[in-house]
Amino acid sequence: MILRQRPRGVIIIVMKLLEKLGELSLYYINQIGRMGIFLVLVCINIVKPPYYKISYVTKQIYLIGSLSIFVIVFTGVFTGMVLGLQGYNTLSKFGSEGFLGSAVALSLIRELGPVLTALMVTGRAGSAICAEIGIMRNSEQIDALECMAIDPHNYIMAPKFIAAIISMPLLTAIFDVVGIFGGYLIGVVQLGANEGAYFHSMYKNVEYNDVSMGFIKSLCFGLLVVWICSAKGYFVHLERKGGFGAEGVSRATTSAVVVSSVAVLVFDYFITSVLL
Amino acid sequence: MEPLIQLIDVRKKFGGQEVLKGVNLAIYEGKTTVIVGESGKGKSLVLKHILGLIKPDSGKVLVFGKDMNKIGSKELKDIRSHFGVLFQNAALFDSMTVFDNVALPLRERTNASEEEIKIIVNEKLNLMDIEYSNEKYPAQLSGGMRKRVGLARALVLNPKIVFFDEPTTGLDVAKSNEIYRVFHRTQTKLAYTAVIVSHDVPKIFKLADYVALIHEGIIQDCLTPEDFQTSENPAIRDFVEETMGLIYESEHVEG
Numbered sequence: 197m198i199l200r201q202r203p204r205g206v207i208i209i210v211m212k213l214l215e216k217l218g219e220l221s222l223y224y225i226n227q228i229g230r231m232g233i234f235l236v237l238v239c240i241n242i243v244k245p246p247y248y249k250i251s252y253v254t255k256q257i258y259l260i261g262s263l264s265i266f267v268i269v270f271t272g273v274f275t276g277m278v279l280g281l282q283g284y285n286t287l288s289k290f291g292s293e294g295f296l297g298s299a300v301a302l303s304l305i306r307e308l309g310p311v312l313t314a315l316m317v318t319g320r321a322g323s324a325i326c327a328e329i330g331i332m333r334n335s336e337q338i339d340a341l342e343c344m345a346i347d348p349h350n351y352i353m354a355p356k357f358i359a360a361i362i363s364m365p366l367l368t369a370i371f372d373v374v375g376i377f378g379g380y381l382i383g384v385v386q387l388g389a390n391e392g393a394y395f396h397s398m399y400k401n402v403e404y405n406d407v408s409m410g411f412i413k414s415l416c417f418g419l420l421v422v423w424i425c426s427a428k429g430y431f432v433h434l435e436r437k438g439g440f441g442a443e444g445v446s447r448a449t450t451s452a453v454v455v456s457s458v459a460v461l462v463f464d465y466f467i468t469s470v471l472l
Numbered sequence: 473m474e475p476l477i478q479l480i481d482v483r484k485k486f487g488g489q490e491v492l493k494g495v496n497l498a499i500y501e502g503k504t505t506v507i508v509g510e511s512g513k514g515k516s517l518v519l520k521h522i523l524g525l526i527k528p529d530s531g532k533v534l535v536f537g538k539d540m541n542k543i544g545s546k547e548l549k550d551i552r553s554h555f556g557v558l559f560q561n562a563a564l565f566d567s568m569t570v571f572d573n574v575a576l577p578l579r580e581r582t583n584a585s586e587e588e589i590k591i592i593v594n595e596k597l598n599l600m601d602i603e604y605s606n607e608k609y610p611a612q613l614s615g616g617m618r619k620r621v622g623l624a625r626a627l628v629l630n631p632k633i634v635f636f637d638e639p640t641t642g643l644d645v646a647k648s649n650e651i652y653r654v655f656h657r658t659q660t661k662l663a664y665t666a667v668i669v670s671h672d673v674p675k676i677f678k679l680a681d682y683v684a685l686i687h688e689g690i691i692q693d694c695l696t697p698e699d700f701q702t703s704e705n706p707a708i709r710d711f712v713e714e715t716m717g718l719i720y721e722s723e724h725v726e727g
């Protein structure tokens with residue numbers, strides 16, 4: 197008897213595990229599917245009439261872009277400064293402080309600029325987007341829009357997507373420039389590397405490819421961040437652990453920030469490996 | 473006459489709870505249909521099915537003869553462009569002012585200029601007796617005011633079909649009478665079709681062409697107010713007795 201029951205118990209546990217696994221995979225497949233459809237719908241709404249008003253886009257550019265400038269300048273300066281410090285110390289071991297400018301500029305333009313800007317924008321604007329849309333969903337405001345025959349993909353999403361795609365490269369450019377200046381401050385002004393060499397090596401070694409890589413990255417990250425954050429808010433009611441009320445929105449926002457940050461880093465690798 | 477909206481054997485389950493167990497309802501053009509029933513029995517849910525916000529587990533929802541769950545998004549949008557909806561919680565856009573809330577359908581769906589919009593919006597807000605609140609946000613309004621702003625927003629485009637979920641809940645008697653008068657006036661003027669969920673029995677009967685009672689997950693019957701009050705259906709009898717006092721029972725016994 198006992199011998200017989202034991203395998204049955206094991207079977208039940210295995211079945212339960214399999215059930216859970218199946219449920220989870222279904223949930224994630226479902227989620228990927230609806231996020232894909234969401235992206236397609238927004239893109240269709242961006243290119244096809246009826247068009248959203250320009251004032252909606254400028255407002256979103258203000259919210260996503262302009263209001264992020266301060267954070268971007270701040271992080272940019274310090275990133276550049278630490279690059280200047282580290283770079284100078286490392287390069288001076290080989291007596292090649294002359295390359296400091298190109299080292300700082302290349303790492304900023306190719307890698308750190310787009311990635312760190314995307315992470316800052318995720319934290320500042322992505323979370324706000326997710327929370328705003330999530331609350332609209334939970335208080336039936338999105339249903340109300342749909343019943344008024346106003347497509348939320350058009351009215352809410354399209355301006356945010358456009359604004360993010362426009363803002364991200366601009367913010368990245370600011371980050372890069374300010375970062376290079378930060379590297380200059382530490383490397384040249386404080387540690388005494390040659391000023392002419394700093395800018396000349398930058399001028400000689402930074403190529404069009406590097407700039408375009410940074411630009412493409414920032415475009416992709418802009419789309420990625422706004423996509424993940426707004427979809428997380430839009431589908432808050434379908435969250436697996438229950439997307440109800442204030443707690444549901446807070447959970448969705450947390451996960452939006454985590455998922456977009458991870459996605460930025462993962463895609464950074466893939467974009468780099470494709471473009472190199 | 474062909475009904476404008478038709479629900480055919482609509483069923484809906486939430487987990488183990490079967491809320492709608494085969495709802496059949498026909499709503500006719502130009503008429504006011506009032507849905508009554510106890511709290512939590514699925515009145516708002518029936519509205520959400522008609523609006524296409526919730527898909528039934530089985531059964532059909534036909535609006536203008538089209539199945540709301542089989543049509544594409546463009547057609548759905550076309551149908552909804554004839555709707556004016558007041559949600560039970562008003563569902564105002566909480567980061568927009570009262571004025572912008574009511575103006576939104578005009579701004580998004582018409583080419584009206586800002587001056588025209590201003591005139592129309594103020595007219596609707598006056599109709600609902602809301603003054604000096606244009607620049608307030610929904611959170612700064614009283615519950616009854618929110619309802620009335622929601623009504624103004626629902627009526628701003630002069631829709632063909634209006635759906636009001638408890639339009640007068642939370643209003644004082646004078647205000648709700650005033651709202652009923654507004655309904656009566658606008659309905660005679662615009663001849664819209666109205667679907668109203670209400671607990672305000674028997675007052676709402678004055679406004680109704682048809683009254684439908686939802687009970688036990690089905691629409692028990694959809695009758696004119698007079699027939700409703702003298703119906704033999706036990707659920708309707710109970711409802712009428714409970715909400716309108718015993719007078720009707722004694723009349724029934726005598727009659």
Ligand SMILES: Nc1ncnc2c1ncn2[C@@H]1O[C@H](COP(=O)(O)OP(=O)(O)OP(=O)(O)O)[C@@H](O)[C@H]1O
Pocket residue numbers: 486491509510511512513514515516517518560
């Ligand atoms: N999204 C949902 N998930 C789970 N249950 C739901 C959902 N929507 C409605 N219900 C259930 O369906 C039932 C009917 O809800 P509904 O809101 O239609 O009631 P109602 O008749 O409008 O009540 P009231 O007069 O209080 O507004 C309730 O028991 C409710 O719990």
Ligand SMILES: [Mg+2]
Pocket residue numbers: 515516517560637
């Ligand atoms: Mg209700």
